[in-house]
Amino acid sequence: MKQSALLSFVEPLLKLRMNPSPGYNVPPLHLQGEKELIDAAKKRPAAFEPLYEKYFDPIFRFVYQRLDDVDTAKDITQQVFINALVNIKKYEYRGFPFSSWLYRIAINELNKWFNSRKADRTINIETEGLDDLIDEMATDRYEEYYDELATALANLEPESLLLIEMRFFEKRSFKEIGEILDITENNAKVRLYRLLDRIKTVLKEA
Amino acid sequence: MKNQRIKININRKPIEHQKVDDNKNFGAVMAGFTAITLPFYKKWWFWGATGTAVVAAAIIGVSAFNYKAGTEASASAEEKVTQIQAVASPAEVAAYEPFIKPAFKGFNVDFETYIVTSGQEKFIETPGGTKIRIPACHFLYADGSEVQGKVEIRFREMKDPVDFAVSGIPMTYDSAQQEYLFESAGMCEIQGYKNGKQVQVNPVCPITIEQKTVAGSAKFNMYYLDTVARNWQYIGQPVWVSEEIEDEPTVNHQGFAISTTKTENTLLNSNGDTLAHSITSETTSPQIEAELKELEKLKKNAPTPPKQYNSAKYNFNIVANSNNYPELQPFTSTVFEVDSLDKNFSPAIYNYNWSKAAIEETDCNCGKQNLLLSRGWIYQPETALADTADFAEEKRRNVTVKELSWWQRFWANVRSLFGVRAKKQPVIKKLPGRKNDIKSNTFQSGDSAIITKNMNGVVLVPVNPNELNPVRKSIKNSDFVTIQVYPILTGKDYDKAYAAYTQKLIAHNKLVEEKIARIEQLRKEAEEQRKAQEEEWNKQLARLSTYTASKNLSYMGIRSAFSAEKFGIYNTDNPVKLSKTNTVSLNFTNSSGGKQLVDKAYLVIKNRNALMANYYSNCCNNILTYGTTDNNQLFVVLPDDYVGVVEQADFNRFATNKNYTVKLRISPNPIKDTEELKTFLGVLPATETAVANQDKEDVFDR
Numbered sequence: 001m002k003q004s005a006l007l008s009f010v011e012p013l014l015k016l017r018m019n020p021s022p023g024y025n026v027p028p029l030h031l032q033g034e035k036e037l038i039d040a041a042k043k044r045p046a047a048f049e050p051l052y053e054k055y056f057d058p059i060f061r062f063v064y065q066r067l068d069d070v071d072t073a074k075d076i077t078q079q080v081f082i083n084a085l086v087n088i089k090k091y092e093y094r095g096f097p098f099s100s101w102l103y104r105i106a107i108n109e110l111n112k113w114f115n116s117r118k119a120d121r122t123i124n125i126e127t128e129g130l131d132d133l134i135d136e137m138a139t140d141r142y143e144e145y146y147d148e149l150a151t152a153l154a155n156l157e158p159e160s161l162l163l164i165e166m167r168f169f170e171k172r173s174f175k176e177i178g179e180i181l182d183i184t185e186n187n188a189k190v191r192l193y194r195l196l197d198r199i200k201t202v203l204k205e206a
Numbered sequence: 207m208k209n210q211r212i213k214i215n216i217n218r219k220p221i222e223h224q225k226v227d228d229n230k231n232f233g234a235v236m237a238g239f240t241a242i243t244l245p246f247y248k249k250w251w252f253w254g255a256t257g258t259a260v261v262a263a264a265i266i267g268v269s270a271f272n273y274k275a276g277t278e279a280s281a282s283a284e285e286k287v288t289q290i291q292a293v294a295s296p297a298e299v300a301a302y303e304p305f306i307k308p309a310f311k312g313f314n315v316d317f318e319t320y321i322v323t324s325g326q327e328k329f330i331e332t333p334g335g336t337k338i339r340i341p342a343c344h345f346l347y348a349d350g351s352e353v354q355g356k357v358e359i360r361f362r363e364m365k366d367p368v369d370f371a372v373s374g375i376p377m378t379y380d381s382a383q384q385e386y387l388f389e390s391a392g393m394c395e396i397q398g399y400k401n402g403k404q405v406q407v408n409p410v411c412p413i414t415i416e417q418k419t420v421a422g423s424a425k426f427n428m429y430y431l432d433t434v435a436r437n438w439q440y441i442g443q444p445v446w447v448s449e450e451i452e453d454e455p456t457v458n459h460q461g462f463a464i465s466t467t468k469t470e471n472t473l474l475n476s477n478g479d480t481l482a483h484s485i486t487s488e489t490t491s492p493q494i495e496a497e498l499k500e501l502e503k504l505k506k507n508a509p510t511p512p513k514q515y516n517s518a519k520y521n522f523n524i525v526a527n528s529n530n531y532p533e534l535q536p537f538t539s540t541v542f543e544v545d546s547l548d549k550n551f552s553p554a555i556y557n558y559n560w561s562k563a564a565i566e567e568t569d570c571n572c573g574k575q576n577l578l579l580s581r582g583w584i585y586q587p588e589t590a591l592a593d594t595a596d597f598a599e600e601k602r603r604n605v606t607v608k609e610l611s612w613w614q615r616f617w618a619n620v621r622s623l624f625g626v627r628a629k630k631q632p633v634i635k636k637l638p639g640r641k642n643d644i645k646s647n648t649f650q651s652g653d654s655a656i657i658t659k660n661m662n663g664v665v666l667v668p669v670n671p672n673e674l675n676p677v678r679k680s681i682k683n684s685d686f687v688t689i690q691v692y693p694i695l696t697g698k699d700y701d702k703a704y705a706a707y708t709q710k711l712i713a714h715n716k717l718v719e720e721k722i723a724r725i726e727q728l729r730k731e732a733e734e735q736r737k738a739q740e741e742e743w744n745k746q747l748a749r750l751s752t753y754t755a756s757k758n759l760s761y762m763g764i765r766s767a768f769s770a771e772k773f774g775i776y777n778t779d780n781p782v783k784l785s786k787t788n789t790v791s792l793n794f795t796n797s798s799g800g801k802q803l804v805d806k807a808y809l810v811i812k813n814r815n816a817l818m819a820n821y822y823s824n825c826c827n828n829i830l831t832y833g834t835t836d837n838n839q840l841f842v843v844l845p846d847d848y849v850g851v852v853e854q855a856d857f858n859r860f861a862t863n864k865n866y867t868v869k870l871r872i873s874p875n876p877i878k879d880t881e882e883l884k885t886f887l888g889v890l891p892a893t894e895t896a897v898a899n900q901d902k903e904d905v906f907d908r
Contacts, residue, residue, distance in 0.1 A: 052232050052235060056226070056229075057226050060229060061221065070225070073229075077229070078238065081235045082242065085236075086242055121212050122214070122215060123214045124218045125215065125217070127217055146216075
């Protein structure tokens, strides 16, 4: 009896070990409909429209945040979705929302435009976001840092600037930043705090 | 960042949601995608370059060929409508574009939602007055399994051009690659959902829908929108059902009545037939059909011209003993010409004697005759062949077909050339009867034989004829030959015959013309009768609605009843083509005169309850085709759901194929819903239009 009781306890655990949860590779509920849409778009390009409708707004804003011109933002956003549609057959679901893939395409597309000098890189700073940034750097001298901070941001590498923008001016979570940059949430945190330390040093020197 | 220009904005005004939405253009994405993915020969630059090269070559060629004409043509070139070069061909882009394109982002024609139980019968009456019967059958999932429990039925109706535009459902019909415009009596969409998942109707038990329509006439058909094939499917004619009226109206007008005592409250004619069925869409009648048949017969009996001698063809005489062959006597002087299409003819027929020959008319009524030749013997199975008198008689009879001799041909040619009447007819030679051609003892009573019925009776053919009859080998297949021939004439005989033929032809043509005039008259009368019937139908409908209006009831028009075997969009329509059209190129300006770009424009054809959607490219020179005899209104959807209108007055000033800049009357505020749009456009709800159009005094006599 003791043996059978032990088996009845252990067996489910063994099964669990051998067969991991069937939902392991299944997208979470809020993304399930999205996966169906992506599958449909892979088969028929016209079926991409619901995805376009869903993500046009965030992608457009993401692009426009880095530009000074609505028309250019429109052109780049259109190119982002054309690229997405052309390459959608290559897209594989890895547990991240489809938007993170679109953001990565948007970043590449923006870089192309900046490198070809068809558009000027713009940093759109909100003072509220700047305050948050200063808070993070643990200082209370707000206004006098604005100019220096802006200059410091302008001198950052594109990747670093992107990190600052997403965290402080677009108020994105570290999870989301990680998804967009294809890094872990922790890595996003580590990168940001290292970057803040660097900026702090620059400001002190100034 | 060293090589990059950086601009810093502090506290830039956030972009509005609507402004972001204005930049949406999925069509442009699809066009870009198509351009990238197309093979080179389908890309715009390939065709652009090829087209340019061809045009350039053509221009150079034409200029070189016709230098003087060039200067005059260029003067008016600016006025011509210019086409916009597309990135991909319109058909290719259209193939990817969404089929249903709602006009507005902010609103659509709303669905009414009803909860029914799968497997239980349910009657639904919508606020619009449409009646839906859900049968006691289970709905089905896509895999064919039955749906259990509650099912959500969503239903919406589109009755006027504004509804059509707002819903974005296409209102054109492609039949055999001919595009028609839908003149609609009403459209509806019905869908079924279980837990948000679409379910299907069990096709064995279709849903019955009686849709309240804005018009009722036999000219309307039912169509189902096939969203996969991207076209409307004709599914038949609706059954027209009138509104239930509590008290029986005692309406009688020129033999028509609306009866509520008859089944289904259907509109009936004086014979008790459903009126919709009694009105024919074609102007025909049994009398017209009979006249048409007579006309066909008359045309078939048209006189045929006489044939003249042609030496290039096979010609021959029939030579026979007139005592033995009295039936051939009329043909002894006739020259026959073999029909050039006749495959049975072989010159070998000249070489043999035939026991039978006969001439018979063919069915073609073209002067062609059949010459039947045979080498058989009449067979009397009861008696021995050699002993019968008939056999002896037949054996005695011989006939030959004689080719024209060289001098006969020469003389015929001379007569054809100079019209000289021959003093002598072609010689008819009496040929000696062939003896022992086939021995009589070959056929014995009881021998195997095939009995074939031919021209003059039963004919016996030996089973192995090749052994018995050497002729068979040379005359293709048979002892029986039918040759198609024309009797021909020469010289003045021909002239005389031709003159007679001309007289006959004139008389014949007169008869045909009279017959055609008679048919036209009958058609005219039938058309008048049909129009009168249709007018009567419409009057009855107007009376019905006036009556119901006078009873302070909601509009009670006619209903289009049909069975829905599938969920989807159903339309009661009459496909029409605009008879007189004009095409212009339009550029739009706003109230301050600034250029207004447009991507969606809707032509409302008020007198037809029809809509023509035009999708432009936010650019210039927008092509518009419209009916010049119609009551038109064009409205365009602008960013932020503002609407601009071009009225009939503008249409009146448009000349053919010209460019115009049109000032839009723009709505003061964004349009928020369908009713607001109807008010702005001055489009009465369809039901009110119907009531407004009727004669107020023309009400039921009670």
